[in-house]
Amino acid sequence: MNGPDRKTTRYVVAGGGSAGWITAAILAHFLPPDAASIILVESEEIGIIGVGEATVPLLGQLNALLGIHEPDFVAATNGTFKLGIEFVDWGEKGNRHFHGFGDFGEDIDGLAPHQHWLRLNKTGAIPPLGEWSMPWAAGRRDRFAPPQAMKGEAAQFSYAYHFDAALYAGFLRRLAEAKGVKRVEGRIIDAERDGETGLVSHLTLDGGHRIDGDIFVDCTGFASLLLGKTLGVPYRDWSEWLPCDRAAAVPSSRAGRLTPFTRATALPAGWRWRIPLQSRTGNGHVYASRFLSDDEAVAQLLTGLDGEQLAEPRLLRFTPGRRDRFWEGNVIAIGLAAGFLEPLESTAIQLIQTGAARIVEYLPSGRPDAALAAEYNRQTALEYERIRDFIIAHYCRSRRTEPLWREVATMDLPETLAHKLAVWSACGRVPLYELESHQEASWVSILIGQGIIPNSHNPRADALPESKVRTILEQRRMFLAQAAGRMPAHDYFISRTCSAREMA
Ligand SMILES: Cc1cc2nc3c(=O)[nH]c(=O)nc-3n(C[C@H](O)[C@H](O)[C@H](O)COP(=O)(O)OP(=O)(O)OC[C@H]3O[C@@H](n4cnc5c(N)ncnc54)[C@H](O)[C@@H]3O)c2cc1C
Structure with a gap:
């Protein structure tokens, strides 16, 4: 049956x-x-972007x-475990700090x-x-165990994965196909639009094959074939705040012990990533082409x-x-077709997940609806903006002296971020808005980690005798260090539970 009485909604991804x-698997x-x-x-001829190897706990x-059975997933994707991101040379050269997937312990008084x-x-x-972050206590020792293997405060963290992007796409394909x-x-x-409604009615493939559908999910990557090209939904360019616009990526052979974290090292005109996989290391240099040539960027990448x-x-x-909008008519864009923020906090796959989940939430009947589209767009825009602000916060108070860093340290900030930083500066609290992906502990780890110390702390902290606070903090610190020391080495944990070699 065709037309509005048909009971089955035809989704075309x-x-x-x-x-x-991911979207197909979630819908199925x-x-x-x-x-x-x-x-x-x-x-297959166009292929996939093939980068995107670090994730967040979502x-x-x-x-x-x-x-999905975790050991199968990790083994099939050459994966490793990720407790957070180590930031090197951010804020100023010589600085090191860690954004772990966890907080700094329970409240005191x-x-x-x-x-x-x-x-x-x-x-x-x-x-x-x-030192009060369990992920860092484990990460700095190259150790890993899941929180369910730990006790008390040592169990209060989460973790994510690193994986091979090409293997991941194959893994997801098998999963989604198995789900129908x-x-x-x-x-x-070509994408044809209905002359009356303006909705996309079908896609035409090279060779003439036609694919009809009711809902089209645009996952065509940077090409944004349906939302961008066919429907002409404009793109909001955020380079005034995020000047990096290029990346060079290269794999290298595995060196030394497997770190259970991504490393992001600030460089003169951007930063480099290091992502450990079981059999190789993923490396990349994200940079601003206004400040660095491609050749120089590649040279810096290879040197390191x-x-x-x-x-x-x-x-x-x-x-x-x-x-500008993610859902227009009967087209919804997910992934790079919807937008892109540099991979400093590995948030792109997270945005795919939440976008696809939102389709299920706001399109339950399979019939496009203007009010639901507006709500989908409102929430998705907020989610992007919150992450944007969090990424800008890594740059905007830098004391590095190279031209890129001087520029970002003096730029006008989005109002939402400027307000956050003003409150932080006044009292050491971070106001959180609707649809924040990063909670206060994440902001605190980035701000304090970079040496952005507020002018004042909450005066209630002064109520406890200083010696008592020192004792509590020192006991906690020792507890975490000892707990981390009892965890297995990350390499060993993988070899025992999810070795890619076993799968080969
Ligand atoms: C430098 C860099 C580093 C990144 N690092 C991370 C990271 O560490 N963590 C993270 O979460 N994310 C990261 N990302 C983002 C991540 O790579 C993407 O979000 C993710 O891979 C999803 O990409 P995609 O599916 O939207 O696009 P793509 O992988 O580009 O897929 C597009 C698909 O559309 C198809 N297609 C396009 N045009 C046509 C056409 N005309 N006909 C038929 N098919 C077509 C292609 O064949 C392909 O299958 C990074 C991105 C970049 C650029």
Whole structure:
């Protein structure tokens, strides 16, 4: 049956990168098979972007929801575990700090631990705040165990994964196909719109094959074929705040012990990533082309490798920002087709997950609705903006002296971020808005980690005798260090539970 009486909604997912396959898997999982048919079109000839190897803990929730067995997933994707990100040379050269997936422990006398740390920091020497982060206690020792293997405060953290992007796409494809998603191979050359409604009615593939649908999910990557090209939804360019617009990526052979964290090292015109996988290391240099040539960027990337270079470097160009709207008519864009923020906090796959979940939430009947589209767009825009602000916060108070860093240190900030930083500066608290991905502990770890110390802390922290606070903090610090010392080495944990070699 065709037309409005048809009971099954035909979802067409255009594109088979991480965005396409995650979206297809989520739709197939949540939508009853008799209410939805899901077709995914992708072109092997065009391929996928093939970067995107570090994640945030939300991925574990998706895996659990989709019934993915963690050891199988990690082994199949050459994966490793990630407790957070080590930042090197951010704020100023020589600085090191860690953004772990966890907080700094329970409140003391009703106040967050960092308030007490700020008080003690004023009066005398105190170890870096990161010493009260369980992820860092484990990460700095190259150790890993899941929180369920730990006890008390040592169990209060979460974790994410690093994986091989190409293997991940294949893994997702097998999963989604097993859930009933039908894959069509071919290059989309046209998207036809209905003359009356303006809705997209079908895609035409190279060779003439036609794919009809009711809802089209645009996962065509930076091409944004449906939302951007066909519907002409404009792109909001955020380069005034995020000047990096290029990346060079290269794999190198594995060197030394497996670190259970991503490393992000600030460089004169950007920063480099280091992502440890079981058999190799992923490296990349994200930079601002206004301040550095491609050749120089590649040279800096190759100079800093800690293993043997395994391939020619790949160059990628991007414009930081987002589409004005994500859902227009019967098209919803997910992934790079919807927007892109530099991968400093590994948030792109998270945005794919939340975008796809939002489709299920706001399109339950499979019929486009203006009010639901508006709500989808409102929430998604906020989510992008919150992450944007968090990433800008890594740059905007830097004391580095190279031209890029001087420029970002004096730029006008988005109002939402300027307000946050003003409150932080006045009292050491971070006001959180609707749809924040990063909670206060994450902001605190970035701000204090970079040496952005507020003028004042909460005066209630002064109520406790200083010696008592020192004792509590020292006991906690020792407890975390000892707990981390009892964890297995990250390498060993992987070799025992999810070795990629066992799968080969
Ligand atoms: C330098 C860099 C580093 C990154 N690092 C991270 C990270 O560490 N963590 C993270 O979460 N994210 C990261 N990302 C983002 C991440 O790579 C993407 O969000 C993720 O891979 C999803 O990409 P995608 O599926 O939207 O696009 P793509 O992978 O580009 O997929 C697009 C799909 O559309 C298909 N397609 C396009 N045009 C057509 C057509 N005409 N016909 C048919 N099919 C078509 C392609 O074949 C492909 O299947 C990074 C991105 C960049 C640029």
